Amino acid sequence: MHKESLIQAKGLTKLYGDFAAVKGIDFSVHKGESFGFLGPNGAGKSTTMRIIAATLTRTSGEISILGKDPAERGPEIRAHLGVVPQQDNLDQALTVTDNLYIYGRYFGLSRKFIRAKIEELLDFAQLVEKRDVKVETLSGGMKRRLTIARALISEPEILMLDEPTTGLDPQARHILWDRLFRLKEQGVTLLITTHYMDEAEQLCDRLMVMDKGSIMAEDSPSGLIKKYSTKEVLEVRFGSDKNAEVSPQLSTLCERMEVLPDRILMYADDAELLLEEIRKKGLHPVTSLVRRSSLEDVFLRLTGRSLVE
Amino acid sequence: MRQGSLAVVDTERAIKLGTLFVVEARLRTMLHWIFSLLTGSLLNPFFYLASLGIGVGTFINSRAGSGGVDGVKYIVFLAPALLASVAIQDFMGEVTFPVLQGFKWEKLFFAMNATPLSGRQIALGTYFSAMLRTVGSVLIYFAVLVGFKAVHPAQAWPMMLTSLFAAACFAAIMLAAAAATENDDLFLNLMGRLLIMPLFLFSGTFYPLTSMPIPLQAIGWISPLWHATEIGRWVSYGHSIPGTMIAIHFIYLTVLLVVGLLWAFNRFEYRLSK
Ligand SMILES: Nc1ncnc2c1ncn2[C@@H]1O[C@H](COP(=O)(O)OP(=O)(O)OP(=O)(O)O)[C@@H](O)[C@H]1O
Ligand SMILES: [Mg+2]
Numbered sequence: 001m002h003k004e005s006l007i008q009a010k011g012l013t014k015l016y017g018d019f020a021a022v023k024g025i026d027f028s029v030h031k032g033e034s035f036g037f038l039g040p041n042g043a044g045k046s047t048t049m050r051i052i053a054a055t056l057t058r059t060s061g062e063i064s065i066l067g068k069d070p071a072e073r074g075p076e077i078r079a080h081l082g083v084v085p086q087q088d089n090l091d092q093a094l095t096v097t098d099n100l101y102i103y104g105r106y107f108g109l110s111r112k113f114i115r116a117k118i119e120e121l122l123d124f125a126q127l128v129e130k131r132d133v134k135v136e137t138l139s140g141g142m143k144r145r146l147t148i149a150r151a152l153i154s155e156p157e158i159l160m161l162d163e164p165t166t167g168l169d170p171q172a173r174h175i176l177w178d179r180l181f182r183l184k185e186q187g188v189t190l191l192i193t194t195h196y197m198d199e200a201e202q203l204c205d206r207l208m209v210m211d212k213g214s215i216m217a218e219d220s221p222s223g224l225i226k227k228y229s230t231k232e233v234l235e236v237r238f239g240s241d242k243n244a245e246v247s248p249q250l251s252t253l254c255e256r257m258e259v260l261p262d263r264i265l266m267y268a269d270d271a272e273l274l275l276e277e278i279r280k281k282g283l284h285p286v287t288s289l290v291r292r293s294s295l296e297d298v299f300l301r302l303t304g305r306s307l308v309e
Numbered sequence: 310m311r312q313g314s315l316a317v318v319d320t321e322r323a324i325k326l327g328t329l330f331v332v333e334a335r336l337r338t339m340l341h342w343i344f345s346l347l348t349g350s351l352l353n354p355f356f357y358l359a360s361l362g363i364g365v366g367t368f369i370n371s372r373a374g375s376g377g378v379d380g381v382k383y384i385v386f387l388a389p390a391l392l393a394s395v396a397i398q399d400f401m402g403e404v405t406f407p408v409l410q411g412f413k414w415e416k417l418f419f420a421m422n423a424t425p426l427s428g429r430q431i432a433l434g435t436y437f438s439a440m441l442r443t444v445g446s447v448l449i450y451f452a453v454l455v456g457f458k459a460v461h462p463a464q465a466w467p468m469m470l471t472s473l474f475a476a477a478c479f480a481a482i483m484l485a486a487a488a489a490t491e492n493d494d495l496f497l498n499l500m501g502r503l504l505i506m507p508l509f510l511f512s513g514t515f516y517p518l519t520s521m522p523i524p525l526q527a528i529g530w531i532s533p534l535w536h537a538t539e540i541g542r543w544v545s546y547g548h549s550i551p552g553t554m555i556a557i558h559f560i561y562l563t564v565l566l567v568v569g570l571l572w573a574f575n576r577f578e579y580r581l582s583k
Contacts, residue, residue, distance in 0.1 A: 053423060055419070055422055055423060055581060055582060056582060056583070057582040057583070074427070075320075075323075075324050075327075075425040075426070075427055076320055076324070076425070078422075078423060078424055078425050079318045079320040079323055079324070079424075079425040080318065080320075081423070083423040085419070085420070085423070087416070089415060089416040089417060089419055089420040090415075090420070091338070091415065091417055091420075092415055093338065093341065094337075094338065094341070098337065102333075102334040102337065103420070103424065105330045105333055105334060106323075106327070106330050106331075106334070106421060106424035106425070106426050107317075107318050107323050107424055107425060108318065108319055108322045108323030108324075108326055108327075108330065108425070109317065109318065113317070154317055154318050154424075155317040155318075
């Protein structure tokens with residue numbers, strides 16, 4: 001299958017003073033895919049997103065978006081993007097519909113088009129009852145949904161979401177995931193940053209794991225797990241002071257092991273079997289849990305740190 | 310829901326008309342406080358003219374004999390200064406608060422800049438919408454001046470244009486300054502205490518600038534309000550000034566305009582892209 005790439009970056013670098021927030025990263029995003037940036041606080045996700053959004057100026061390196069250089073043709077690029085920034089920046093003094101209306105006008109859309117679109121978007125964001133309410137009176141999650149709706153007013157070809165579900169309750173999160181799926185089905189290219197593993201697994205075809213301004217790995221969620229972890233994980237607890245004590249005995253039993261303050265993670269393709277072997281050795285964990293490997297394990301492997309701290 | 314088509318946005322049109330869209334949005338926002346804007350525009354001249362024009366005027370006119378000040382009744386002398394000052398203050402308010410809000414408080418400009426709008430268009434749109442609002446205030450103020458017989462409408466109407474022009478020139482500088490400031494508290498404090506009050510009081514507003522000692526006159530020389538007032542008095546009742554001075558007033562104000570706008574474009578683009 002021929003993949004048309006919409007975004008291409010090579011050696012992309014951003015310095016703030018002499019601090020490097022993004023350190024020469026390469027990536028490309030194909031048309032219609034859903035591409036995720038996964039990483040802890042300060043990894044450089046938002047910085048990268050703002051460069052792609054053709055607002056923040058890069059320090060060096062190459063990047064082209066829809067075949068154009070953002071440093072030269074920012075407005076043309078932005079005409080085809082929908083941007084959801086990490087922090088909501090709605091006009092607090094205006095109503096929900098006025099916020100959508102004004103934003104649509106900035107894209108030069110006709111009043112008639114915008115009016116019809118607003119109805120769709122209010123429905124999409126479940127804000128129909130709040131349509132004439134001032135934004136300052138909305139709850140945090142409602143504002144988030146409005147920001148996402150606002151980004152869709154121009155039917156963007158690329159939708160960029162910087163931590164879209166932060167502040168949403170679980171139900172609203174799942175509804176949003178579902179809506180994003182549907183957008184993707186219609187051919188919208190999605191760029192998402194997140195530090196939620198489940199979100200990355202659910203939403204992204206391809207993930208770039210970032211830490212401290214660099215790319216640690218890049219693949220599909222399942223590809224990453226296959227490459228950097230085992231099929232299953234056994235989590236055992238011996239009590240906080242005993243964990244370190246027994247760990248030397250355990251380490252010979254499995255491919256890889258992570259000793260965390262409260263538990264030990266043991267990586268194996270068959271975790272049940274591993275647990276039996278541990279018991280055979282006369283060791284009896286207080287609790288044990290067998291689960292499938294997740295992106296959390298990948299992250300731990302790549303950075304030596306846990307993503308959620 | 311249809312999404313992801315390149316057909317919806319007419320890129321060329323969006324880029325060409327960006328400034329207009331910003332003006333439209335700003336005016337829409339202002340409409341929400343239209344009532345307080347209007348009452349402010351009406352009450353402000355009313356109080357000033359009643360207290361200063363009539364109150365102080367009666368006192369001064371009786372002291373100075375039939376000559377009044379500068380050869381005219383005090384209220385006539387005062388009117389051009391008041392008109393210029395209200396134009397300057399309203400214009401300035403509309404280019405400073407929205408800019409602080411846009412860059413700092415609500416970061417609205419960053420939202421706007423995520424659309425095809427450029428920094429320059431956001432700056433110009435803010436500026437022109439402030440101008441439209443000031444046109445409104447100047448019209449109302451002028452009508453009240455006419456009501457108080459402080460101006461002859463047939464002769465003095467160009468004073469509305471000169472006041473607006475002076476305000477537009479000074480506002481260009483303030484637009485840039487507001488965009489340049491990182492410290493909004495300090496900015497507002499300086500603006501309120503060091504700029505608005507002294508300019509209002511030391512610009513030959515209430516008495517001819519020449520009746521002050523030279524060092525204090527210097528405040529007037531740099532003050533756009535003084536230049537605007539001089540031109541206004543010349544237009545309104547034929548206050549006599551040499552032709553070269555008239556040229557200097559216009560040149561000074563024009564320099565503010567050009568420098569201000571170029572500086573503002575630069576600051577807007579910089580703030581939005583860093
Ligand atoms: N305007 C700025 N000036 C100076 N440093 C900045 C600026 N913006 C970001 N940084 C720094 O750049 C680094 C990357 O920041 P960025 O916001 O891209 O991280 P992030 O991956 O989005 O993190 P988070 O998950 O917390 O949102 C951080 O160390 C941050 O302190
Ligand atoms: Mg971020």
